[in-house]
Amino acid sequence: MNNRVWVLAKRELASFFFSPIAYVVAAVFLAVSGIFFAGEVFRPGHEAQMRDLFDRQAFILVFIVPMLTMRLLAEEFRSGTIESLMTVNVRDYEVIFGKFLGTWLFFAALLVPTLIYAFMVLGYSGWAVDPGPVVGGYLGLLLLGGFYIAVGTLTSSMTRNQVISAVLAFLILSVFTFLLWGVASRLTGNWQTILRTINVYERFMDFSRGLLDLRHIIFFLSVTAGILFVAVKILESRRWR
Amino acid sequence: MAINHQTNQFRRRLIFGGNVVFSVAIVWTIIVLVNLATERLSPDPTDLTRSGQFSISPRTVNLLKDLPNDITITALFRISDEVDEATRSQAELQKRQIDDLLRRYSTISGKVHYKVLDPIRDNAEKTRLIQTLKETYAGEATKHKEVIDEFKKLDPKILTLMDRERNAFKELAENNEKVNNDRNIVAIYYRFTKNYTDAKTAIDDINELVSGEDVPRYSEAVAIIQKLYENVKNDLLAASEYLTGEGQKIEGLSEQTLASFREKPKQYAELSDLIGKQLMLCVDLPKLELEDIYNQLKQKNARTVIVQVDNTPKSKVLSYSDIWQITPSQTGDISKVDYHFNGEAALSSAILALTAKEKSAAIFIHAGGPDPVKPGYSAMRVSQAPYNALKEKLEEANFVVESWDLLRGSTPPEIPDVTRKVYVVVPSVPQKAQPGAPTVGGYKEAEIAIVEKLITDGNRVMFLVNFQPAIMGSPYPFADLFEKKFGVKLEAEKVVLQGIELNDKVTVPNNQVAVSRYNDHEITRPIQSLVSSFIWASPLTIMETLPEGIGVAPLITITPEMGNYWAENNIYMLLQRRHAQKDDDDTPAPFQIAVAVEDSKTKNKCVIFGNELFATDGMANKVDYFMTPQGIGAQYAFPGNLELLTNVAFWLNDNSNLISVGPRKADVVRIKDISDRGLMTWKVFLWGVWPMGALVAGAVVYLFRRR
């Protein structure tokens, strides 16, 4: 991997771990996940699976991820550190991708404490849970998280105001998850097909139910890359505007 | 290298801005194209579930990829608020199953559109659905309407007659003590009065049913009419009988009155005949699907799937029991019922039936005796055809089912619009109607020749062999044919038995063979988990030297590993003493009870089952009853039998891609019971301790980083 990308990602990851806000966000994420898990999944006699939780988490993350990504570039713009960053011999894509990667790694770390849910389900069902959908769900969360973070990175690169960045990211993600999902199920014919295609939530649900679909993987990876590309172009525009 | 540095800012912005717009457009175009390409080319998703829950059969995939029309599938699913926790979680699971399945269908084909709706909550959606259904089924009720119109003409006549007659009897009773005390006359009076009032209200009731609700309820209207007709007709008949019979013996009646009694049947005849004709029409009327769906929509716990072919008046309704086959708990605990999810088989069959371009025929060959697939009509009663369940199953799989009695004609029946044919040779045992009478039916030389010619001509044939012990008469007629043509040795005089050892070393023979593992073959692969059962089966053996070009694949092999199996020769002992013993003249396992034959030269195919009873309703349609929390549940005892036969029909038809899968066992692992205290502890942990842990970790890092 490009060394500078890795250096930037490491710094970004470290700054998450050093920032009290990140722990508050993590606590909120765990608390909300825990409420859903205890309320909807971890009930005696309920099907021993993680799917319901994963599907909720996809929703919760629409709120959580913008709080992680809002500071990425907006904070650099605000505090002026962008000046010392951009006057070093880094390419703009390295900055964007480094920040994306750092956030994504933190996001992955955020999922680690949720593994305890999997172990609880496993332990209370006599170790008989089908591991496939659990693995699929985590893979899906990582891909979905990548997409969310890319959107957050994009909105963060567009403004120096963190709140605007977060709200914008939240709005975009809401459209791609809740809105399209809700609308698609009411439509018929080609419109339904089109909306289903760009709706990330339904694609995610295939992972959480234990289906590994190459089309979804390619969708998430390509769209994430495409959004980051736009973010790079926006950051780059500062050099010629 | 050096661009014109005097380039003013505006031009620079134009060039670079244009560049950015262009490159973003290019990149996103590539992304869209890549996604479109993978959408087309991508392999079917990998199913990570251990149970293979989402593995869709090649049959469905092929079916969906070649869909000629767009299809809209509406699943009506409502979970009532009033159910207990267990039922609710079961319902949620089922909702997910159907939702998952529909989504899988729509991802396989862009032509499948679906929605899952709650008929009560999504009222607007429901209204729209009803509207489209009304359009779809616009022509469905033509005959019903005719019956209703006819009734409107007939009703005044009924009223007039009933009113006139009851008044006549009333007057008679008022003037004659004897008549007033005659129970039958009084009964006639009351019946006529009731019919009169019924006929009076019927018109209003019917008008309300036809125009009152969202959907015209022609079926219900016809039911009211039918009931009234039946009552009037029966009452008229009963009155006529009484008045001309016993009624004549009532004392103290004038001869004039008695004569008028004798005249009654003639007076009643006209109306009675009219009603009789209408009644015949009523009985023949099919149930209206629209109303059926509508009634489902109104249910508290609707679980129905409606498959509609867009822009055509074609649709099909799958009910709850089509989609979920209830299974009793192995332990007998009635609170733990599992459901086999039969969604794929049901849905794909429906789609196939709605969209299939070509039809196939399954022709049941017999030689005399009762028709294998058509019910026999006799004066006394209607007798079910022996293979009725198989027939229905094949029809569901888009076959036209016909029968061909070789004794009545030597050419196969003509079936229009059929492209492929499969022949099923079922046994026809020679029977004697009465002792001493000549035997009737059975395959003789002429009939065997016809079947042989069918095979020689390249037709696809399935044989269902019946066990024919030597003591009972002639041997199985096609045994020689099997040996000569296919290299398969059939011992129809022997029966497959399993010796079951009881505790005191007494071995009891069991003539039923339950199969849950099949040989690996195109036909059997998708139904590996389904149980099929055979009774009075005969062994088949693949000969060591086969005729040229012939390949024989075993479908079901009975091996010694499966249990103490052999094919018994001594039927007399078995039948008379219920005793059997493995002897030297018996055939030891392994042997086959089903084989598939392929001729590599002519590409001809044939399947032989060493059993016929398994295909008859007695076995194939055998239902087990058991208790469930909702009441008594029913389940097919041997679901594999019909699936196996259907798959054989597809295979013979060169439609292997349509070979169906059986329902999937819902292998649900559940969370065990947790004590209330344990649950509370976990809740505290999940809601408090674990998130707090994150905060504490944050605080520790924060303090540490301050140093």
Added chain:
Amino acid sequence: MIEVRNLTKYYGPVLAVDDLSFSLDKGQIIGFLGPNGAGKTTTIRILTCFMPATRGSATVAGYDVFTQSLEVRRKIGYLPESVPLYMEMRVNEYLKFRGQLRGLDRTTLKKRTGYVLEQCWLGDVATRPIGQLSKGYRQRLGLADALLHDPDVLILDEPTVGLDPTQIRATRELIKELGKRHTILLSSHILPEVEAICHRTIIIAGGRIVASGSPEELRRQICEQSRLIVEFKGSGDAIAAAVRKLPMVQNVETLPSEGAVRLAVMSKSDSREAISLLAIAQHWPILEMRQEVASLEDFFVRVVADQGKKAVLSA
């Protein structure tokens, strides 16, 4: 090393840098002098490829700042005016991060980190979080960062702001020392500082160069504009009259003083020698004689006022 031609920068309608041209040879230290809002920082940001110019061009070490931005940025070490730093990081972590970002290998990084920590007196705070450092330390950390990869060109925007006098002196020494091997462009609003360090000074105001040259040239220019304060023992107007008669003297002003004559002398050239000779000849003991250096503010008030008029006229 640095070549600036007709550099112009507008922020929207506001003109920040107006047709600026200058060049800087290898090994030179150039001082950028001017009041706040003069366009120093804007020029520096264009040179460090942080923002594009509206018109004109600039090259650093032969590379165009617009088209060969990456090479330019590899060559320069930059200390931004506001010294932006990641507050949650520690000093050594920050330097490690910046060094890795610059592509320094492990041994070089270790060596250079030790060097800059020592040069910028950061050794005792190496493991402290940046957020807890005082302004002076942060300034020095910014400087250390700029030096870290031993760049050919150092661009320092107000390097001594926030330092205490000892540190200022030491920093100036350091920059002078660095000047032997590096090309340095520094900006300041303190004339003596620029004078003390730089080979050449450019004074800008309103986005234009108002004066430039070596310290001597500049001093001469300023001296011409400055007054000599002389205090003689004695009294009466005779002293003032005598001084006024000296050939180079243009104007003499009498300043209030008790028991002495205090004069402010404006002259065409250096008049100190003539005045002292006059005092010796006349036996007027000189109690004090000093060249009153015009304060930067005074200087700018004058120059910038002129410039402003011109700008208004030319606009």
